[in-house]
Amino acid sequence: MKKNPTFITAVIMILIATLLFISTYSIQVSGEQGNRLGPRFFPRLMLGLIIFFNLVLAYQSYRYPEEQKKVKPIPKDKQNRFIGTAVLGVLTGFSFNYLGGFTAIFLFVLLFLIIWNQKRIKVLVLTPILVTAGAYLLFHELLSVRMPKGIIDALFL
Amino acid sequence: MLNSIMIGLSAIFEPMNFLAVLAGVVSGMTIGALPGLSATMGAALIVPFTFFMEPIPAIAMLSALYCGATYGGSISAILVNTPGTPAAAVTTLDGYELSKQGHAGKALGTAVIASGLGGIFSVVILIFVAPQVAEIALKFADPEYFSLAIFGVSMVANISSDNELKNIIGGMIGIFLATVGMDSLTGFPRFTFGFSSLTSGIDFIPVMIGLFAFAEVLRQAQTYIKSETNTEIAGLLPSFKELWPLKWSMLRSAVIGTFVGILPAEGGTVASFIGYNEAKRWSKHPEKFGTGLLEGVAAPETANNAATGGAMVPTLTLGIPGSSTTAVILGGLMIQGLQPGPLLFATQPKFVYSIFVAMGLANILFLIVGLGGAKVFAQVTKIPIYILNPIVMVLCIIGSYSLGNNVADVWIMIITGLIGFVIKKVGFSPAPIVLGLVLGSLVEVSFRRAMTIYDHNYLIFFQRPFSAIFLSLALLSILWPFITKTIKHRRQSQQGN
Numbered sequence: 001m002k003k004n005p006t007f008i009t010a011v012i013m014i015l016i017a018t019l020l021f022i023s024t025y026s027i028q029v030s031g032e033q034g035n036r037l038g039p040r041f042f043p044r045l046m047l048g049l050i051i052f053f054n055l056v057l058a059y060q061s062y063r064y065p066e067e068q069k070k071v072k073p074i075p076k077d078k079q080n081r082f083i084g085t086a087v088l089g090v091l092t093g094f095s096f097n098y099l100g101g102f103t104a105i106f107l108f109v110l111l112f113l114i115i116w117n118q119k120r121i122k123v124l125v126l127t128p129i130l131v132t133a134g135a136y137l138l139f140h141e142l143l144s145v146r147m148p149k150g151i152i153d154a155l156f157l
Numbered sequence: 158m159l160n161s162i163m164i165g166l167s168a169i170f171e172p173m174n175f176l177a178v179l180a181g182v183v184s185g186m187t188i189g190a191l192p193g194l195s196a197t198m199g200a201a202l203i204v205p206f207t208f209f210m211e212p213i214p215a216i217a218m219l220s221a222l223y224c225g226a227t228y229g230g231s232i233s234a235i236l237v238n239t240p241g242t243p244a245a246a247v248t249t250l251d252g253y254e255l256s257k258q259g260h261a262g263k264a265l266g267t268a269v270i271a272s273g274l275g276g277i278f279s280v281v282i283l284i285f286v287a288p289q290v291a292e293i294a295l296k297f298a299d300p301e302y303f304s305l306a307i308f309g310v311s312m313v314a315n316i317s318s319d320n321e322l323k324n325i326i327g328g329m330i331g332i333f334l335a336t337v338g339m340d341s342l343t344g345f346p347r348f349t350f351g352f353s354s355l356t357s358g359i360d361f362i363p364v365m366i367g368l369f370a371f372a373e374v375l376r377q378a379q380t381y382i383k384s385e386t387n388t389e390i391a392g393l394l395p396s397f398k399e400l401w402p403l404k405w406s407m408l409r410s411a412v413i414g415t416f417v418g419i420l421p422a423e424g425g426t427v428a429s430f431i432g433y434n435e436a437k438r439w440s441k442h443p444e445k446f447g448t449g450l451l452e453g454v455a456a457p458e459t460a461n462n463a464a465t466g467g468a469m470v471p472t473l474t475l476g477i478p479g480s481s482t483t484a485v486i487l488g489g490l491m492i493q494g495l496q497p498g499p500l501l502f503a504t505q506p507k508f509v510y511s512i513f514v515a516m517g518l519a520n521i522l523f524l525i526v527g528l529g530g531a532k533v534f535a536q537v538t539k540i541p542i543y544i545l546n547p548i549v550m551v552l553c554i555i556g557s558y559s560l561g562n563n564v565a566d567v568w569i570m571i572i573t574g575l576i577g578f579v580i581k582k583v584g585f586s587p588a589p590i591v592l593g594l595v596l597g598s599l600v601e602v603s604f605r606r607a608m609t610i611y612d613h614n615y616l617i618f619f620q621r622p623f624s625a626i627f628l629s630l631a632l633l634s635i636l637w638p639f640i641t642k643t644i645k646h647r648r649q650s651q652q653g654n
Contacts, residue, residue, distance in 0.1 A: 005583045013326070020333075028345040034638065037608050039340035039347055040412075042601045053326045060322065066647040083296050085378040086575060089371060092554060093571045105554065109547040116378075116543040118535040125171050127544060135551055143209050145559040 001025040012059045021047045042150055085114035095146035100153025102140075158288065164253075165184050165510030169518055178215035178515050181221025182522045188222070189229020189241045190534050193273040196226035196242050196425075197588075198369040202549070204362055204492070205213050205556035212493040212508055217515035219486045224465050226482075228527060228576035231458055232534050235264045244425030247433045251446065252452025256571045258449050262531070266394035267451045268458045269320055269527035271407055274518035275459035277479040278411040279466025281416065284513050285500075286419075290474040294499035297568035299607035304627035306600040309477035310593055312420065321638035324589045326482065327580075331593020332600055334359050340500050341602055352566035360595045361488050363570040364556040369481075370553045371574025374546050375558040376581070396527065399451060405438045406452050414460035418467020424480030425461035432460025466516060473497055473509060476599065480587040529608035 008117040021044060029038040074082050088111055095104040118124060138146040140157075149157055168174060181203075200219055207215035230242030235252035248268065252260045255264035297305070311330045338358025349355040410432035417428040436456030437446045446453050468479025469486075476497040478484035492499050495505065504511055527534070557570035577587050613616040619625045620639035 004548075006323075009580070009583045023348065026345050028380060030343065030345075033615050037605050037613070039343050039345045041348060042605070043333060043336045046329055046336065050329045050333065051287070053329065055328065057320070057322050058647055059329075062381070078379045081376040082375065086377055086578075089349065089375075089550070089571050089574065093568050095343070096554070097556070097568055101555070101558070105551050108554075109599060112547040112550065113543060116546070122545075127547065131548060131551055135555060139555050143206070145555065147558070148564060152329065 004061055006061035007058055007065075010054040010061060011024030013054045014058070017047045017050045021051070029074045081115055081117070085112070088115060088119050090110060096150075098150050100157075101147025102132055102136055102154040102157075103106070103150060105135055158284075161506050161510040162284065162514065165512075166506050168340045168507055168511040169217065174214045174217055174511070174515070175210075175518075177210070177218040178221045178518050180232055181218035182526060185222035185227075185230070185519075186224025186229035186523060186526065186534055189226035189245075190232040191241060192548070194241070194373075194545075195369065195482075195484055196223055197365075197480075197482045198549075199226050199366040200489075201362070201369050202469035202552045202556055204211055204365075204485060205487050205552075205559045207489050208492060208559060210456070212420070212490075212495060213511045213515075215493055216486065216489055216508075216512055220469070220491050220512055220516050221519035221522070222517060223482050223486065224276050224462065225523050227395070227462050227465055228269060228276075228458070228523050229534070230461075231268040231272065231454070232531070233266065235454070236261060236535055237363060242425075244429050244464075245457075246426065247429050247457040248454055250433070251448070251450050251482060254447065254449030255451070260449070262393045263399070263451065264454050265531045266399065266528065267403075267454045268402065269524055269531070270395070270456040271410075271455040272402070273520050273527075275406055275411045275414055275461070275463035276465055276523075277517060278408075278459075279415040279463040280513060280517040280520065281466075282415050282465040283516070284510075287470050287474050287509075287513075290470060291499040291502040294475055295503070297499070297623065298621075298637025299603040299610065300621050300624040301627065302599060303603040303607055304618055304631070305475055305477060306596045306603065308627040309471070309475075309596055309632040310589075310600065311634045314530065322583055323585045325635065327585050327589030328593040330594075330595040331590040333361040334364070334527075334590070334594050335597020336402050336601060341598060342434075342605055354563060359594070360560060360566060360646060361591060362401055362560050363490070363566040364573045364594055365485055365488065365591050366553050366557050367570040367573030367575075368577035368591060370549055371570060372577030372581060372587065374550055374553075375574065375578040376522035377542060377546060380584040391590075392489065395451060400455075402561060403455045406456050408438070409435055409439070410456045411463045415467040417460070417576075418464030418480070424482070425464040426466075427531045428464035429457035429461040433457040444623040446479070469512075469516065472571060474499060478592060478595060481591060483588040487595055491552050512517050582606070 024040050024044050024047070029040055029068045088108060091132070092104050092108045095107065097109070106128050107129045110124065113124055113127060140147065147153065169178065169244060185196065185199060188194045189196060200222055203222055207333030210218070225244060227244055230240055231248045231252065231485065233241040234245040234248040235256050237517045238249050238253040239247055240246040252264045252268065253260065312326075312330065319385065335358070337355060339346055339356055346356055411434060413432050414428040416426070417431060418424065433446075433456050436452055437443045440452065440543065464480070468483045471477045472483040472487055476487065478487050480491065487497055495501060495508070553570055553574075554567055557566040558564065560566050581587065607617060608615075617624075618628055
């Protein structure tokens with residue numbers, strides 16, 4: 001059988017929905033409500049429907065694979081940039097609290113430009129400084145958003 | 158009504174509110190002109206700024222951005238053959254041809270005039286229709302709200318995607334995500350898995366930013382190719398003599414666009430395609446469409462901007478978004494502590510009419526700005542993507558964080574962005590998930606309350622006329638794509654035989 005991304009996605013969704021369905025048993029309920037329309041009812045209904053429709057989708061994609069959307073693989077020359085951008089997003093999430101909001105943003109912009117193959121020194125230096133300064137003026141000064149200070153921002157702010 | 162319009166006018170012409178509309182129009186046109194940044198993404202990125210504003214300027218800015226971005230999409234469609242927004246995709250057919258023939262000025266002029274007229278037409282309809290709909294909706298109780306929300310979610314089956322079933326699943330996932338956090342009726346936590354930040358539920362703003370903005374940056378990371386763009390505007394603006402023959406086509410498109418916009422979950426993209434097809438069908442020279450006809454620019458541009466006013470009808474009167482962008486605007490309304498729906502008309506008439514006036518003003522403003530500053534906005538398309546994307550990402554991160562000064566929201570944005578990228582690759586559209594998430598709590602709460610009030614009588618949803626109508630329409634809209642597909646398959650097999 002050829003790779004069928006829709007089928008695989010449907011199966012993964014069924015598995016996740018089943019696990020979540022099982023976890024509904026841990027939702028607290030009070031008295032009679034639990035048996036009828038308590039807090040468990042609606043999530044179960046939705047998860048049941050998600051499982052049902054995914055079963056239909058899995059069957060449909062298995063039976064008529066030619067009708068499914070063809071997933072284009074990421075071109076080899078773009079793979080590093082794509083993975084780099086995704087990893088950078090996750091790393092920014094981590095560094096946001098530990099290093100400080102503005103430091104994380106500065107590093108994010110700098111690394112983003114490097115990942116996106118930017119080689120001009122002027123762009124590499126000026127863009128992170130200007131974007132971080134702009135974000136500071138707009139959010140910190142004008143809109144009073146208090147970003148996490150972390151270990152580095154705390155030295156300046 | 159005239160009195161309410163006057164109140165709205167006086168409110169919008171207060172300096173701060175006027176500035177908010179102008180800022181919305183200019184940022185909307187800029188976002189729209191940039192390929193890859195859609196009106197929905199722009200609105201999602203701007204929403205965090207509205208936390209710090211009063212309700213009228215906040216929603217006026219978002220509505221103005223919606224109008225401006227819908228027009229802005231035509232700038233890059235005409236100049237660089239790349240639609241700035243999906244709603245401008247069909248404008249490339251004749252717009253870019255005109256540009257290649259040295260008539261970019263004419264094409265841009267026609268697009269801005271058609272967009273402005275379409276938008277103004279739909280705002281007039283909005284002003285007259287919305288209060289009537291709201292008056293009817295005042296009679297709605299929980300069963301009607303449940304059925305209406307189901308109808309709203311069911312319309313997602315028709316949102317563009319390669320598979321209607323995937324849209325339905327997306328809508329269900331959205332509704333399920335809305336159940337995460339404290340149960341609003343009993344106060345018991347659900348699916349928090351020990352994370353205290355999930356107790357208040359999953360906010361739709363970081364989800365929207367993740368699905369529409371971060372996922373798009375990731376998509377561009379794997380598709381972006383450096384290209385030279387020609388943004389020179391050649392030729393003069395269209396003359397009155399050239400525009401006058403387009404009047405019927407524009408009027409037809411304005412009606413189509415407004416009607417399509419009113420339908421929940423349909424939007425400018427569908428409207429522009431229908432507007433273009435109808436203009437071609439009614440034309441004496443349909444074969445000339447696609448070769449550089451002004452009518453081929455005017456029809457879709459009138460329709461997609463007319464859809465903006467239409468889409469605000471269900472959003473404001475029923476609390477059911479008319480498009481993915483109005484789903485974001487709905488989120489903006491909720492952040493301001495306003496509950497969209499018929500009561501909004503009764504309790505906040507000044508606010509409602511200010512928004513109507515703001516949308517009318519936005520259409521006039523982008524007409525002026527568009528005609529006067531086309532050359533400036535054409536330069537926007539030259540901003541390199543490697544500069545634009547980090548700025549978008551910084552807005553994504555700070556925008557999500559500023560919602561509640563909570564890093565957990567940044568994580569929700571990042572995770573939904575990654576998931577959004579993957580599911581889009583396999584043919585799921587992010588819009589149904591957002592729609593489901595926005596309407597999820599309305600669906601659950603109205604259902605459970607109706608069951609409690611009507612003693613668990615499930616038939617109540619079919620016994621009340623409006624509720625029965627909405628549920629029938631919901632069933633029809635879910636089945637419609639499958640019915641049309643079956644008919645198409647049968648016809649094809651009959652032709653094959």
